[in-house]
Amino acid sequence: xxxxxxxxxxxxxxxxxxxxxxxxxxxxxxxxxxxxxxxxxxxxxxxxxxxxxxxxxxxxxxxxxxxxxxxxxxxxxxxxxxxxxxxxxxxxxxxxxxxxxxxxxxxxxxxxxxxxxxxxxxxxxxxxxxxxxxxxxxxxxxxxxxxxxxxxxxxxxxxxxxxxxxxxxxxxxxxxxxxxxxxxxxxxxxxxxxxxxxxxxxxxxxxxxxxxxxxxxxxxxxxxxxxxxxxxxxxxxxxxxxxxxxxxxxxxxxxxxxxxxxxxxxxxxxxxxxxxxxxxxxxxxxxxxxxxxxxxxxxxxxxxxxxxxxxxxxxxxxxxxxxxxxxxxxxxxxxxxxxxxxxxxxxxxxxxxxxxxxxxxxxxxxxxxxxxxxxxxxxxxxxxxxxxxxxxxxxxxxxxxxxxxxxxxxxxxxxxxxxxxxxxxxxxxxxxxxxxxxxxxxxxxxxxxxxxx
Numbered sequence: 267x268x269x270x271x272x273x274x275x276x277x278x279x280x281x282x283x284x285x286x287x288x289x290x291x292x293x294x295x296x297x298x299x300x301x302x303x304x305x306x307x308x309x310x311x312x313x314x315x316x317x318x319x320x321x322x323x324x325x326x327x328x329x330x331x332x333x334x335x336x337x338x339x340x341x342x343x344x345x346x347x348x349x350x351x352x353x354x355x356x357x358x359x360x361x362x363x364x365x366x367x368x369x370x371x372x373x374x375x376x377x378x379x380x381x382x383x384x385x386x387x388x389x390x391x392x393x394x395x396x397x398x399x400x401x402x403x404x405x406x407x408x409x410x411x412x413x414x415x416x417x418x419x420x421x422x423x424x425x426x427x428x429x430x431x432x433x434x435x436x437x438x439x440x441x442x443x444x445x446x447x448x449x450x451x452x453x454x455x456x457x458x459x460x461x462x463x464x465x466x467x468x469x470x471x472x473x474x475x476x477x478x479x480x481x482x483x484x485x486x487x488x489x490x491x492x493x494x495x496x497x498x499x500x501x502x503x504x505x506x507x508x509x510x511x512x513x514x515x516x517x518x519x520x521x522x523x524x525x526x527x528x529x530x531x532x533x534x535x536x537x538x539x540x541x542x543x544x545x546x547x548x549x550x551x552x553x554x555x556x557x558x559x560x561x562x563x564x565x566x567x568x569x570x571x572x573x574x575x576x577x578x579x580x581x582x583x584x585x586x587x588x589x590x591x592x593x594x595x596x597x598x599x600x601x602x603x604x605x606x607x608x609x610x611x612x613x614x615x616x617x618x619x620x621x622x623x624x625x626x627x628x629x630x631x632x633x634x635x636x637x638x639x640x641x642x643x644x645x646x647x648x649x650x651x652x653x654x655x656x657x658x659x660x661x662x663x664x665x666x667x668x669x670x671x672x673x674x675x676x677x678x679x680x681x682x683x684x685x686x687x688x689x690x691x692x693x694x695x696x697x698x699x700x701x702x703x704x705x706x707x708x709x710x711x712x713x714x715x716x717x718x719x
Contacts, residue, residue, distance in 0.1 A: 273298075273303045276297065276298070277322055279294060280294040280322070280326065280327065282326070283326075284326030284327040284329070284330050285326045285329055285330045285333070286330060288326075288331045288334060288389070289394065289399060291324075291326055291330060292327050292386075292389060292390060292393060292394070294323050295320055295323045295386065296386075296407075296410075296670055297406060297410050298319060298323065299320065299670065300410040300411060300448075300670070301410055302414075302437070302438035302439070304438075305437055305438040305439070306414065306417055306438075324382075324386065328385075331393060337391075337392025337395070338395050340684075341395065341681065341683070341684045342391060342392070342680065344680045344684060344687075345620075345623065345679055345680050345683075347619045348615065348619035348620045348623065348672070348676060349676075351611075351612045351614070351615025352387070352615075352616040353612070354609070354615070355601070355605065355609050355616065356377075356381065356612075357608075358572075358573060358605045358608040358609030358612060359377050359573070359605045360377065361572060361573070362573030362575045362576070362606055362609070363575045366570065366572060366578075367574065367575025367576075367578050368574065368575065368582065369575070369578055370575065372576070372577055372578065372581070373576045373577065375576075376576035376577045376604075376664065377576045380576070380664070383666060387673055390403075390673050390677070391677055391680065394677050395681060397636075397638065397681065400642070400677050400678055403673075403677070404455070404459060404674055407455060407670060408452065408455055408459050408472060411448070411449070411451075411452035411475065411479060411667075412471070412472075412478060415449060415452075415475065415478035415479040415482050416475075416478050418437070419478050419481055422485055429485040429486070429487065432445060432485070432486050433487045440662055442488050442491075443486075443490050443491065443595075443656065443659050445486050445488070446482070446483045446486045446491025446656060447488075447490070447491065447653055447656035447657065447662070447665060447668075449479040449482045449483050449491070450479070450495060450498065450649075450652040450653060451649045451652060451668065451671050452649070452667075453476050453479050453480060453495070453498060453649070454498055454502060454644075454645050454648035454652060455645040455646070455649050456473075456479065457472070457502055458642070458644055458645030459645065460473050460476070461641060462637070462641035462642075480495065483495050488656070488659070490655065490656045490660065494655035497651070497652070498648060501651065503517070555595070556595050556596075558588060559583075559588060559593065559594045559595045559596070559599075560595070561586075561587075562583060562586035562588050562592075562594065563579065563594035563596060563599035563600060563602065564599060566582070566586055566603040567606070567610075570603070570606070571606055571607050572606040572607075573602075573604055573605045573609055574603060574604055575604060576604045577604055578604060579594060579604050580592060580593055593661050595659055596657070597613075597654075597657035597658075597661050597663060598610050598613065598614060598657070599661070600661030601661070601663050613663065616672070617654060617668065618654075620646070620650060620672045620675050621647045621650040621651060622647075623675070623676070623679045624642075624643040624644075624646045624647040624650075624675040624678070624679060625643060625644070625647040627639065627643045627679045627682050627683065628641075628642075628643030628647070630686065631686075632682050632685050632686045633682050636682070636685075639678050642674065642675070642678045643675065643678060643679070646671055646674055646675030646678070647675070649671045650671060650675070653667070653671070
Protein backbone atom coordinates (compact mmCIF):
# COMPACT_ATOMS: atom_id res chain seq x y z
CA UNK A 267 0.00 0.00 0.00
CA UNK A 268 2.85 2.41 0.78
CA UNK A 269 4.29 1.85 -2.68
CA UNK A 270 0.89 2.55 -4.21
CA UNK A 271 0.60 5.82 -2.24
CA UNK A 272 4.18 6.77 -3.15
CA UNK A 273 3.57 6.31 -6.88
CA UNK A 274 0.22 8.11 -6.80
CA UNK A 275 1.76 11.02 -4.90
CA UNK A 276 4.67 11.36 -7.32
CA UNK A 277 2.27 11.15 -10.25
CA UNK A 278 0.13 13.94 -8.81
CA UNK A 279 3.21 16.12 -8.25
CA UNK A 280 4.35 15.46 -11.81
CA UNK A 281 0.90 16.14 -13.25
CA UNK A 282 0.54 19.54 -11.63
CA UNK A 283 4.16 20.55 -11.21
CA UNK A 284 5.35 19.57 -14.69
CA UNK A 285 3.47 22.48 -16.28
CA UNK A 286 5.41 25.09 -14.32
CA UNK A 287 8.56 23.14 -13.34
CA UNK A 288 9.26 20.68 -16.15
CA UNK A 289 12.50 19.66 -14.45
CA UNK A 290 10.45 18.18 -11.57
CA UNK A 291 8.25 16.26 -13.99
CA UNK A 292 11.34 14.99 -15.81
CA UNK A 293 12.87 13.66 -12.58
CA UNK A 294 9.66 11.82 -11.68
CA UNK A 295 9.41 10.39 -15.19
CA UNK A 296 12.92 8.92 -14.97
CA UNK A 297 12.35 7.67 -11.42
CA UNK A 298 9.42 5.64 -12.77
CA UNK A 299 11.51 4.47 -15.74
CA UNK A 300 14.08 2.99 -13.33
CA UNK A 301 11.79 1.70 -10.57
CA UNK A 302 9.18 0.07 -12.88
CA UNK A 303 6.34 0.49 -10.32
CA UNK A 304 3.98 -2.04 -11.89
CA UNK A 305 6.54 -4.81 -11.25
CA UNK A 306 8.00 -3.44 -8.02
CA UNK A 307 4.65 -3.04 -6.25
CA UNK A 308 2.66 -5.70 -8.11
CA UNK A 309 0.56 -6.49 -5.02
CA UNK A 310 -0.80 -2.92 -4.71
CA UNK A 311 -4.55 -2.35 -5.37
CA UNK A 312 -5.45 -1.27 -8.90
CA UNK A 313 -1.83 -1.93 -9.91
CA UNK A 314 -2.76 -1.99 -13.60
CA UNK A 315 -3.23 1.78 -13.51
CA UNK A 316 0.52 2.13 -12.96
CA UNK A 317 1.02 1.45 -16.66
CA UNK A 318 0.00 4.95 -17.66
CA UNK A 319 1.70 6.94 -14.92
CA UNK A 320 4.91 7.58 -16.86
CA UNK A 321 2.92 8.88 -19.81
CA UNK A 322 0.73 10.98 -17.50
CA UNK A 323 3.83 12.67 -16.08
CA UNK A 324 5.47 13.01 -19.50
CA UNK A 325 2.58 15.03 -21.01
CA UNK A 326 2.67 18.05 -18.62
CA UNK A 327 6.49 17.86 -18.65
CA UNK A 328 6.52 18.23 -22.42
CA UNK A 329 4.00 21.09 -22.24
CA UNK A 330 6.06 22.83 -19.53
CA UNK A 331 9.18 22.35 -21.65
CA UNK A 332 7.43 24.01 -24.61
CA UNK A 333 6.17 26.89 -22.43
CA UNK A 334 9.71 27.49 -21.15
CA UNK A 335 10.94 27.91 -24.73
CA UNK A 336 12.12 24.33 -25.32
CA UNK A 337 15.14 24.78 -23.06
CA UNK A 338 18.68 25.65 -24.17
CA UNK A 339 20.03 24.25 -27.44
CA UNK A 340 23.31 26.05 -28.06
CA UNK A 341 25.43 23.57 -26.06
CA UNK A 342 24.20 20.55 -28.04
CA UNK A 343 26.84 21.20 -30.70
CA UNK A 344 29.48 19.94 -28.28
CA UNK A 345 27.83 16.50 -28.18
CA UNK A 346 26.66 16.35 -31.79
CA UNK A 347 28.44 13.12 -32.73
CA UNK A 348 26.57 10.83 -30.28
CA UNK A 349 23.30 12.65 -31.02
CA UNK A 350 23.78 12.25 -34.79
CA UNK A 351 24.44 8.57 -34.16
CA UNK A 352 21.11 8.25 -32.34
CA UNK A 353 19.31 10.11 -35.14
CA UNK A 354 20.85 7.70 -37.67
CA UNK A 355 19.60 4.81 -35.52
CA UNK A 356 16.03 6.22 -35.56
CA UNK A 357 16.13 7.01 -39.28
CA UNK A 358 17.31 3.49 -40.12
CA UNK A 359 14.55 2.00 -37.96
CA UNK A 360 11.92 4.17 -39.67
CA UNK A 361 13.10 3.09 -43.14
CA UNK A 362 13.15 -0.58 -42.14
CA UNK A 363 9.66 -0.30 -40.65
CA UNK A 364 8.11 1.41 -43.65
CA UNK A 365 9.82 -0.61 -46.39
CA UNK A 366 10.74 -4.04 -45.09
CA UNK A 367 8.86 -4.98 -41.91
CA UNK A 368 6.91 -8.23 -42.09
CA UNK A 369 4.93 -7.46 -38.94
CA UNK A 370 4.55 -3.69 -39.30
CA UNK A 371 2.44 -3.29 -36.15
CA UNK A 372 5.15 -4.92 -34.06
CA UNK A 373 7.82 -2.78 -35.74
CA UNK A 374 5.88 0.45 -35.13
CA UNK A 375 5.32 -0.46 -31.49
CA UNK A 376 9.04 -0.88 -30.81
CA UNK A 377 10.01 2.11 -32.96
CA UNK A 378 7.61 4.33 -31.01
CA UNK A 379 9.41 3.32 -27.80
CA UNK A 380 12.68 4.52 -29.32
CA UNK A 381 11.12 7.82 -30.42
CA UNK A 382 9.73 8.30 -26.91
CA UNK A 383 13.23 7.72 -25.50
CA UNK A 384 14.65 10.19 -28.04
CA UNK A 385 12.11 12.91 -27.23
CA UNK A 386 12.65 12.63 -23.48
CA UNK A 387 16.39 12.59 -24.09
CA UNK A 388 16.10 15.90 -25.93
CA UNK A 389 14.01 17.35 -23.09
CA UNK A 390 16.61 16.25 -20.55
CA UNK A 391 19.60 17.59 -22.48
CA UNK A 392 17.98 20.99 -23.04
CA UNK A 393 16.56 21.37 -19.52
CA UNK A 394 19.29 19.90 -17.31
CA UNK A 395 22.06 22.34 -18.18
CA UNK A 396 23.44 23.54 -14.84
CA UNK A 397 25.78 21.78 -12.39
CA UNK A 398 23.09 21.69 -9.71
CA UNK A 399 20.52 20.03 -11.98
CA UNK A 400 23.06 17.56 -13.33
CA UNK A 401 23.99 16.60 -9.78
CA UNK A 402 20.32 16.15 -8.85
CA UNK A 403 19.89 13.92 -11.89
CA UNK A 404 22.91 11.83 -10.85
CA UNK A 405 21.51 11.39 -7.35
CA UNK A 406 18.14 10.40 -8.82
CA UNK A 407 19.78 7.58 -10.80
CA UNK A 408 21.81 6.25 -7.87
CA UNK A 409 18.99 6.46 -5.31
CA UNK A 410 16.41 4.91 -7.64
CA UNK A 411 18.70 2.03 -8.61
CA UNK A 412 19.70 1.60 -4.98
CA UNK A 413 16.09 1.39 -3.84
CA UNK A 414 15.24 -1.06 -6.62
CA UNK A 415 18.21 -3.23 -5.57
CA UNK A 416 17.13 -3.00 -1.91
CA UNK A 417 13.62 -4.17 -2.75
CA UNK A 418 14.88 -7.10 -4.84
CA UNK A 419 17.31 -8.09 -2.07
CA UNK A 420 14.51 -7.91 0.48
CA UNK A 421 12.38 -10.29 -1.58
CA UNK A 422 15.38 -12.61 -1.97
CA UNK A 423 16.01 -12.68 1.80
CA UNK A 424 12.33 -13.41 2.44
CA UNK A 425 12.33 -16.19 -0.16
CA UNK A 426 15.63 -17.48 -1.64
CA UNK A 427 13.61 -19.13 -4.41
CA UNK A 428 12.95 -15.60 -5.68
CA UNK A 429 16.36 -15.79 -7.42
CA UNK A 430 15.22 -18.63 -9.66
CA UNK A 431 12.02 -16.70 -10.35
CA UNK A 432 14.19 -13.85 -11.66
CA UNK A 433 16.24 -16.30 -13.68
CA UNK A 434 13.23 -17.82 -15.44
CA UNK A 435 10.75 -14.92 -15.54
CA UNK A 436 12.90 -11.79 -15.28
CA UNK A 437 11.67 -8.52 -13.82
CA UNK A 438 9.89 -5.49 -15.22
CA UNK A 439 9.70 -6.78 -18.78
CA UNK A 440 13.38 -7.81 -19.02
CA UNK A 441 15.01 -11.19 -18.39
CA UNK A 442 17.70 -11.91 -15.80
CA UNK A 443 20.42 -10.61 -18.13
CA UNK A 444 18.53 -7.36 -18.64
CA UNK A 445 18.16 -6.93 -14.88
CA UNK A 446 21.89 -7.54 -14.39
CA UNK A 447 22.58 -4.97 -17.12
CA UNK A 448 20.46 -2.40 -15.27
CA UNK A 449 22.18 -3.06 -11.95
CA UNK A 450 25.69 -3.07 -13.41
CA UNK A 451 25.12 0.35 -14.99
CA UNK A 452 24.61 1.74 -11.49
CA UNK A 453 27.62 0.25 -9.69
CA UNK A 454 30.40 2.51 -11.07
CA UNK A 455 28.15 5.56 -10.82
CA UNK A 456 27.44 4.82 -7.15
CA UNK A 457 31.18 4.34 -6.53
CA UNK A 458 32.15 7.69 -8.07
CA UNK A 459 29.31 9.50 -6.33
CA UNK A 460 30.61 8.08 -3.03
CA UNK A 461 34.12 9.35 -3.80
CA UNK A 462 32.87 12.77 -4.91
CA UNK A 463 30.39 13.66 -2.14
CA UNK A 464 31.69 15.27 1.04
CA UNK A 465 29.03 13.87 3.38
CA UNK A 466 29.76 10.63 5.21
CA UNK A 467 26.10 9.59 5.27
CA UNK A 468 25.91 10.05 1.49
CA UNK A 469 29.12 8.03 1.02
CA UNK A 470 27.61 5.25 3.14
CA UNK A 471 24.36 5.41 1.15
CA UNK A 472 26.22 5.05 -2.15
CA UNK A 473 28.35 2.20 -0.81
CA UNK A 474 25.32 0.27 0.43
CA UNK A 475 23.53 0.89 -2.88
CA UNK A 476 26.53 -0.47 -4.81
CA UNK A 477 26.70 -3.61 -2.65
CA UNK A 478 22.97 -4.24 -3.07
CA UNK A 479 23.26 -3.85 -6.86
CA UNK A 480 26.22 -6.26 -6.91
CA UNK A 481 24.22 -8.85 -4.95
CA UNK A 482 21.32 -8.60 -7.40
CA UNK A 483 23.74 -9.27 -10.27
CA UNK A 484 25.00 -12.36 -8.44
CA UNK A 485 21.63 -13.93 -7.65
CA UNK A 486 20.28 -13.10 -11.11
CA UNK A 487 22.64 -15.85 -12.40
CA UNK A 488 23.53 -13.71 -15.41
CA UNK A 489 26.91 -14.73 -16.81
CA UNK A 490 27.12 -11.51 -18.81
CA UNK A 491 26.38 -9.49 -15.68
CA UNK A 492 29.05 -11.36 -13.71
CA UNK A 493 31.62 -10.90 -16.46
CA UNK A 494 30.79 -7.20 -16.67
CA UNK A 495 31.08 -6.96 -12.88
CA UNK A 496 34.56 -8.53 -12.90
CA UNK A 497 35.80 -6.19 -15.65
CA UNK A 498 34.20 -3.15 -14.02
CA UNK A 499 35.78 -4.01 -10.66
CA UNK A 500 39.20 -4.30 -12.31
CA UNK A 501 38.75 -0.93 -14.07
CA UNK A 502 37.67 0.76 -10.83
CA UNK A 503 40.70 -0.64 -9.01
CA UNK A 504 43.11 0.59 -11.70
CA UNK A 505 41.49 4.02 -11.74
CA UNK A 506 41.69 4.27 -7.96
CA UNK A 507 45.39 3.42 -7.92
CA UNK A 508 46.29 5.90 -10.67
CA UNK A 509 43.99 8.89 -10.29
CA UNK A 510 42.12 9.12 -7.01
CA UNK A 511 43.34 10.94 -3.88
CA UNK A 512 43.43 9.06 -0.58
CA UNK A 513 44.48 5.95 -2.43
CA UNK A 514 44.90 3.80 0.67
CA UNK A 515 41.36 4.35 1.93
CA UNK A 516 39.81 3.96 -1.53
CA UNK A 517 41.71 0.75 -2.29
CA UNK A 518 40.88 -0.59 1.18
CA UNK A 519 37.20 0.04 0.46
CA UNK A 520 37.50 -1.75 -2.88
CA UNK A 521 39.23 -4.74 -1.25
CA UNK A 522 36.40 -4.96 1.28
CA UNK A 523 33.81 -4.78 -1.51
CA UNK A 524 35.62 -7.49 -3.52
CA UNK A 525 35.83 -9.75 -0.45
CA UNK A 526 32.14 -9.25 0.30
CA UNK A 527 31.28 -9.94 -3.35
CA UNK A 528 33.16 -13.24 -3.32
CA UNK A 529 31.50 -14.18 -0.06
CA UNK A 530 28.02 -13.30 -1.35
CA UNK A 531 28.56 -15.19 -4.59
CA UNK A 532 28.66 -18.69 -3.16
CA UNK A 533 29.54 -21.93 -4.94
CA UNK A 534 26.44 -22.06 -7.14
CA UNK A 535 27.03 -18.60 -8.61
CA UNK A 536 30.74 -19.31 -9.19
CA UNK A 537 29.95 -22.59 -10.95
CA UNK A 538 27.35 -20.86 -13.14
CA UNK A 539 29.82 -18.13 -14.09
CA UNK A 540 32.58 -20.63 -14.90
CA UNK A 541 30.50 -22.11 -17.74
CA UNK A 542 31.48 -19.10 -19.88
CA UNK A 543 34.96 -20.52 -20.24
CA UNK A 544 34.32 -24.26 -20.71
CA UNK A 545 34.73 -26.14 -23.97
CA UNK A 546 31.86 -26.12 -26.44
CA UNK A 547 30.81 -29.72 -25.71
CA UNK A 548 30.59 -28.94 -21.98
CA UNK A 549 28.73 -25.66 -22.32
CA UNK A 550 25.08 -25.72 -21.18
CA UNK A 551 22.24 -25.19 -23.65
CA UNK A 552 21.61 -21.58 -22.59
CA UNK A 553 25.23 -20.56 -23.11
CA UNK A 554 25.62 -22.50 -26.36
CA UNK A 555 22.46 -20.98 -27.84
CA UNK A 556 24.06 -17.51 -27.65
CA UNK A 557 26.50 -18.42 -30.41
CA UNK A 558 23.70 -19.81 -32.57
CA UNK A 559 21.66 -16.62 -32.21
CA UNK A 560 24.69 -14.45 -32.98
CA UNK A 561 25.31 -16.40 -36.17
CA UNK A 562 21.63 -16.09 -37.12
CA UNK A 563 21.63 -12.34 -36.47
CA UNK A 564 24.72 -11.80 -38.60
CA UNK A 565 23.29 -13.91 -41.45
CA UNK A 566 20.08 -11.84 -41.33
CA UNK A 567 22.14 -8.63 -41.55
CA UNK A 568 23.99 -9.90 -44.60
CA UNK A 569 20.71 -10.92 -46.26
CA UNK A 570 18.91 -7.69 -45.28
CA UNK A 571 21.48 -4.87 -44.97
CA UNK A 572 18.72 -2.25 -44.52
CA UNK A 573 17.05 -4.25 -41.74
CA UNK A 574 13.90 -6.28 -41.24
CA UNK A 575 12.13 -3.74 -39.02
CA UNK A 576 12.33 -3.41 -35.20
CA UNK A 577 12.00 -6.84 -33.57
CA UNK A 578 11.05 -8.41 -36.89
CA UNK A 579 14.07 -10.71 -36.84
CA UNK A 580 12.08 -12.68 -34.26
CA UNK A 581 9.44 -13.30 -36.93
CA UNK A 582 11.96 -14.90 -39.31
CA UNK A 583 14.39 -16.43 -36.81
CA UNK A 584 13.24 -19.94 -37.78
CA UNK A 585 14.74 -19.32 -41.24
CA UNK A 586 18.19 -18.98 -39.64
CA UNK A 587 18.39 -22.24 -37.74
CA UNK A 588 16.60 -20.95 -34.62
CA UNK A 589 13.15 -21.40 -33.16
CA UNK A 590 10.37 -18.98 -34.11
CA UNK A 591 10.33 -15.70 -32.15
CA UNK A 592 13.94 -16.14 -30.99
CA UNK A 593 15.95 -13.01 -30.17
CA UNK A 594 19.61 -12.56 -31.08
CA UNK A 595 20.85 -12.09 -27.48
CA UNK A 596 23.33 -9.44 -28.51
CA UNK A 597 22.43 -5.74 -28.53
CA UNK A 598 24.23 -4.65 -31.68
CA UNK A 599 23.55 -7.82 -33.70
CA UNK A 600 19.85 -7.59 -32.77
CA UNK A 601 19.80 -3.94 -33.85
CA UNK A 602 21.74 -4.81 -37.00
CA UNK A 603 19.23 -7.48 -37.98
CA UNK A 604 16.24 -5.22 -37.21
CA UNK A 605 17.53 -1.73 -38.14
CA UNK A 606 20.20 -2.68 -40.67
CA UNK A 607 23.90 -1.84 -40.74
CA UNK A 608 23.16 1.90 -40.55
CA UNK A 609 21.05 1.47 -37.42
CA UNK A 610 23.73 -0.64 -35.77
CA UNK A 611 26.45 1.90 -36.62
CA UNK A 612 24.22 4.71 -35.34
CA UNK A 613 23.61 3.07 -31.95
CA UNK A 614 27.29 2.13 -31.61
CA UNK A 615 28.21 5.75 -32.38
CA UNK A 616 25.83 6.91 -29.67
CA UNK A 617 27.09 4.63 -26.90
CA UNK A 618 30.80 4.50 -27.72
CA UNK A 619 30.87 8.20 -28.68
CA UNK A 620 29.31 9.08 -25.32
CA UNK A 621 31.75 6.91 -23.36
CA UNK A 622 34.81 8.35 -25.15
CA UNK A 623 33.61 11.96 -24.84
CA UNK A 624 32.94 11.48 -21.12
CA UNK A 625 36.39 10.01 -20.53
CA UNK A 626 38.31 12.69 -22.42
CA UNK A 627 36.18 15.44 -20.88
CA UNK A 628 37.08 14.14 -17.42
CA UNK A 629 40.79 14.69 -18.19
CA UNK A 630 40.30 18.28 -19.38
CA UNK A 631 41.64 21.33 -17.52
CA UNK A 632 38.17 22.75 -16.79
CA UNK A 633 36.84 19.43 -15.48
CA UNK A 634 39.82 19.02 -13.13
CA UNK A 635 39.33 22.54 -11.84
CA UNK A 636 35.61 22.01 -11.10
CA UNK A 637 36.24 18.44 -9.82
CA UNK A 638 32.68 17.06 -10.00
CA UNK A 639 32.77 16.57 -13.82
CA UNK A 640 35.82 14.32 -13.38
CA UNK A 641 33.83 11.89 -11.23
CA UNK A 642 30.69 12.13 -13.37
CA UNK A 643 32.64 11.60 -16.59
CA UNK A 644 34.58 8.62 -15.28
CA UNK A 645 31.48 7.15 -13.65
CA UNK A 646 29.42 7.34 -16.83
CA UNK A 647 32.26 5.99 -18.99
CA UNK A 648 32.70 2.94 -16.76
CA UNK A 649 28.95 2.44 -16.32
CA UNK A 650 28.48 2.39 -20.09
CA UNK A 651 31.45 0.02 -20.46
CA UNK A 652 29.82 -2.43 -18.04
CA UNK A 653 26.46 -1.95 -19.73
CA UNK A 654 27.99 -2.75 -23.13
CA UNK A 655 29.72 -5.88 -21.79
CA UNK A 656 26.33 -7.14 -20.62
CA UNK A 657 24.83 -6.19 -23.99
CA UNK A 658 26.99 -8.91 -25.56
CA UNK A 659 24.54 -11.43 -24.08
CA UNK A 660 21.23 -9.58 -24.44
CA UNK A 661 19.53 -7.66 -27.24
CA UNK A 662 17.29 -5.32 -25.25
CA UNK A 663 17.72 -2.04 -27.14
CA UNK A 664 14.75 -0.61 -25.24
CA UNK A 665 16.37 -1.01 -21.79
CA UNK A 666 16.28 2.65 -20.82
CA UNK A 667 19.00 2.71 -18.17
CA UNK A 668 21.71 2.87 -20.85
CA UNK A 669 20.17 6.01 -22.32
CA UNK A 670 19.62 7.54 -18.86
CA UNK A 671 23.26 7.11 -17.81
CA UNK A 672 24.43 8.32 -21.24
CA UNK A 673 22.32 11.48 -20.87
CA UNK A 674 23.99 12.28 -17.55
CA UNK A 675 27.36 11.98 -19.28
CA UNK A 676 26.35 13.98 -22.34
CA UNK A 677 24.85 16.74 -20.21
CA UNK A 678 28.08 16.96 -18.22
CA UNK A 679 30.23 16.99 -21.38
CA UNK A 680 28.09 19.73 -22.94
CA UNK A 681 28.34 21.92 -19.82
CA UNK A 682 32.12 21.51 -19.45
CA UNK A 683 32.81 22.10 -23.14
CA UNK A 684 30.63 25.21 -23.12
CA UNK A 685 32.51 26.63 -20.14
CA UNK A 686 35.77 25.72 -21.87
CA UNK A 687 34.73 27.58 -25.03
CA UNK A 688 33.77 30.72 -23.09
CA UNK A 689 37.03 30.90 -21.15
CA UNK A 690 40.07 32.71 -22.61
CA UNK A 691 42.94 30.39 -23.55
CA UNK A 692 45.64 29.94 -20.89
CA UNK A 693 48.47 32.47 -21.22
CA UNK A 694 52.10 31.48 -20.96
CA UNK A 695 53.00 34.91 -19.50
CA UNK A 696 51.04 36.45 -16.66
CA UNK A 697 49.34 39.71 -17.76
CA UNK A 698 50.87 41.65 -14.90
CA UNK A 699 54.35 40.55 -15.98
CA UNK A 700 54.02 41.59 -19.60
CA UNK A 701 55.25 45.18 -18.88
CA UNK A 702 58.31 44.11 -16.86
CA UNK A 703 61.44 44.93 -18.96
CA UNK A 704 64.04 42.31 -19.72
CA UNK A 705 67.68 42.76 -18.47
CA UNK A 706 68.75 43.93 -21.96
CA UNK A 707 65.97 46.52 -21.96
CA UNK A 708 66.98 47.65 -18.48
CA UNK A 709 70.62 48.12 -19.64
CA UNK A 710 69.50 50.15 -22.66
CA UNK A 711 67.30 52.34 -20.44
CA UNK A 712 70.21 52.97 -18.02
CA UNK A 713 72.59 53.84 -20.88
CA UNK A 714 70.05 56.21 -22.39
CA UNK A 715 69.47 57.86 -18.99
CA UNK A 716 73.28 58.20 -18.46
CA UNK A 717 73.80 59.74 -21.93
CA UNK A 718 71.15 62.35 -21.20
CA UNK A 719 73.10 63.45 -18.18
